[in-house]
Amino acid sequence: MPAPTGGAPPPLSGTPAPVPAYFRHAESGFSLKRPGGLNRSLPPRPPAKGSGSVSRFFPPRTPDWSQPRPRRVSFQGGPPGTLQSRSYDPNQPESFFQQSFQRLGQLGQGSFGEVFKVRSKEDGRLYAVKRSVSPFLGPQDRALKLAEVEGHEKVRQRPCCVHLERAWEEGGHLYLQTELCGPSLEQHSEAWGSGLPEAQVWGYLRDTLLALAHLHSHVLAHLDVKPANIFLGSQGHCKLGDFGLLVDLVAAGPGEAQEGDPRHMAPELLQGCYGTAADVFSLGLTILEVACNMELPRGGEDWQQLWRGYLPPEFTAGLSSELHSVLTMMVEPDPKKHATAEALLALEGIRKLRHWGSPGRHSPSGPDPELPQGPSFQR
Numbered sequence: 024m025p026a027p028t029g030g031a032p033p034p035l036s037g038t039p040a041p042v043p044a045y046f047r048h049a050e051s052g053f054s055l056k057r058p059g060g061l062n063r064s065l066p067p068r069p070p071a072k073g074s075g076s077v078s079r080f081f082p083p084r085t086p087d088w089s090q091p092r093p094r095r096v097s098f099q100g101g102p103p104g105t106l107q108s109r110s111y112d113p114n115q116p117e118s119f120f121q122q123s124f125q126r127l128g129q130l131g132q133g134s135f136g137e138v139f140k141v142r143s144k145e146d147g148r149l150y151a152v153k154r155s156v157s158p159f160l161g162p163q164d165r166a167l168k169l170a171e172v173e174g175h176e177k178v179r180q181r182p183c184c185v186h187l188e189r190a191w192e193e194g195g196h197l198y199l200q201t202e203l204c205g206p207s208l209e210q211h212s213e214a215w216g217s218g219l220p221e222a223q224v225w226g227y228l229r230d231t232l233l234a235l236a237h238l239h240s241h242v243l244a245h246l247d248v249k250p251a252n253i254f255l256g257s258q259g260h261c262k263l264g265d266f267g268l269l270v271d272l273v274a275a276g277p278g279e280a281q282e283g284d285p286r287h288m289a290p291e292l293l294q295g296c297y298g299t300a301a302d303v304f305s306l307g308l309t310i311l312e313v314a315c316n317m318e319l320p321r322g323g324e325d326w327q328q329l330w331r332g333y334l335p336p337e338f339t340a341g342l343s344s345e346l347h348s349v350l351t352m353m354v355e356p357d358p359k360k361h362a363t364a365e366a367l368l369a370l371e372g373i374r375k376l377r378h379w380g381s382p383g384r385h386s387p388s389g390p391d392p393e394l395p396q397g398p399s400f401q402r
Contacts, residue, residue, distance in 0.1 A: 093191045094106070095189065106189075126140075133156075139153075153198070153199040158196055174268075184263050185204060185254060225346070231309075235299070236364040238299075239365075243270070244301060246288075246297065247267070247305075248306045249286075289304035289305060291358045300358035306353060310350060334347065334351065
């Protein structure tokens with residue numbers, strides 16, 4: 024091929040990065056979000072095929088976790104035991120969930136689970152309960168779903184992360200009882216109908232960075248940062264949730280980590296390079312999405328451009344130079360050059376947002392007690 028002439032940049036060449044299997048129909052051209060179509064344009068991932076084999080000689084044996092009695096799920100030691108509650112009678116046909124909670128409404132539904140707003144009949148408080156849509160298909164599928172419980176317990180209780188109250192399995196379904204938050208950032212952005220005000224965006228960025236800095240300081244990677252997994256809390260703050268794909272970067276073996284939403288995932292994940300840098304990249308795309316009301320591409324050259332760190336000026340022209348600069352640092356295509364969550368929190372423009380949820384209030388001088396201490400783990 025002849026060399027290009029003139030001052031124009033050479034055309035892109037080389038082998039393009041592979042396109043994930045989820046991107047069946049690539050679209051060209053960056054576009055605004057379609058009403059009601061945030062992340063629902065992606066087809067659900069197929070469930071894990073973990074069903075056991077069927078024997079023609081021996082009667083099927085019902086696994087312990089398919090028994091009707093509710094059993095506590097925890098990875099923090101101790102054998103799983105039957106759940107106890109003043110409002111639960113095991114001799115009644117209703118499930119533990121039906122007997123112990125008053126269901127007030129549905130908060131959301133996905134391919135794997137549905138979430139309800141409930142009131143506990145035990146303490147009268149409001150919670151959210153997530154229930155798997157379909158029963159466990161087998162041991163592998165069960166382990167995949169229970170991983171979310173283990174992820175919550177590894178994160179531990181932090182103001183910037185959704186708190187797990189308890190988890191149990193009953194009749195082959197998994198239940199997670201968590202604190203009740205507001206709508207997800209995805210739902211909030213969709214209801215707003217345009218790019219969110221930059222004052223809000225800075226606050227959501229800071230709160231999610233606090234959550235990631237906490238995870239990364241314990242050498243944990245979330246691997247599924249996106250608007251649907253960030254939830255609004257009190258005073259306009261937000262919390263990071265859904266730890267089903269969380270991975271311990273020290274304990275995890277080869278092939279154990281899984282990718283999250285392909286439109287938000289970092290390019291190095293396709294090469295099997297998992298680390299905390301991937302979370303920063305995903306958060307960068309998340310902020311770009313909600314700040315600019317931008318429909319992230321499902322494939323094609325536009326998708327490749329985002330992976331190269333390109334920020335389309337037709338969408339980012341309305342952003343402040345400070346936010347644009349931060350996004351540029353976050354979507355750096357080389358994971359070794361990514362700004363860490365701690366480094367981003369140390370920026371003056373983010374540190375002054377300590378009380379961003381209260382109008383007109385800014386951080387006093389001195390260290391922020393919410394910032395994690397210790398070395399930065401960028402793996």
